[in-house]
Amino acid sequence: MTQPDLAALSEAVRSAAEARARHRRLSAQLDATGALVDTRRSELAELQRGLHVEQTDVRRLETFSPTKIWATLRGDTADRLAIERAEADAAALAVAGAQARLDSAIADAARVRSERDDLRGADYAYGEALAAYEVALRAAGGREAAELTAIADQLGVAAARQREITEAVEALRATKAALDEALVKLDSAGGWSTYDTFFGGGLVADMVKHSNISEATDAFTAVNRALERLSTELADLGASTVDGVEISDTLAVFDVLFDNVLSDWMVMDRISEARASAEKLDHRLAQLAEQLATSAVETSMRISTLLERREAILTAA
Secondary structure, eight states, X not given: OOHHHHHHHHHHHHHHHHHHHHHHHHXXXXXXXXXXXHHHHHHHHHHHHXXXXXXXXXXXXXXXXXXXXXXXHHTOHHHHHHHHHHHHHHHHHHHHHHHHHHHHHHHHHHHHHHHHHHTTTHHHHHHHHHXXXXXXXXXXXXXXXXXXXXXXXXXXXXXXXXXXXXXXXXXXXXXXXXHHHHHHHHHHHHHHHHHHHHSOOHHHHHHHHHHHHHHHHHHHHHHHHHHHHHHHHHHTTOHHHHTTOOOGGGTTTGGGTTTTXXXXXXXXHHHHHHHHHHHHHHHHHHHHHHHHHHHHHHHHHHHHHHHHHHHHHHTOO
């Protein structure tokens, strides 16, 4: 058995070990995305129940009912109907947002499941590659045979981890970019809200304010979707990788910031809450970036050390 033959078989073991490790980590990701789908589905069901209640209240005021009779006697039918319609519209928007969140979670789970299914034979392929390498090493002899087998396996695991770290870093960068964009939109909305509240901005200012609020809401919705993707990528790296930086408790914070806002003061309060949450998240992302960078360096050094040892064994006289 020549050295090139052994090298090829070693590479087959390394590749198979990487695929097996990737398959197992995708299984962890699938658990995380599945849990998120369940959460989003429960949120949607709760909001749909709330929408049904609001729509029922509107119908009671629009049709002949004890509620309408009582409102008519009090002389506030029009005012109550306007309020109920506004609340029903807000509930409908909340349901639409929850449906979008559920659709996003389902799509992400389907993506992870598809990637995992593509590697369904990874365990078998690893066993076959390892068996072929073992036969060749025994035929070639040498006390380094067991060490070469171990190195090939460790290289595959390290390469899979390196890939997962890269994907987590990419998701982190996307989240940071989305957060930066959302903060710009939020500052603009905050400026117009202050002007409209304290200086009587008028119709034009009010229209601009609500336009900026709408853009800020969309921007923070994008932040939340990016956070969900980041949470998925982190799921298979283990707690030691994130070291106390919890992302999951931030999920859904930004999806409801401007739901059912009925006054200018409430708008300003929500903007203040959004900025506080965003600044806290920005700090967490900075911590996570440092930890991922450290993990990436450590993994790269581990791979280099293993490759050097493998080369030394294969080229030894």
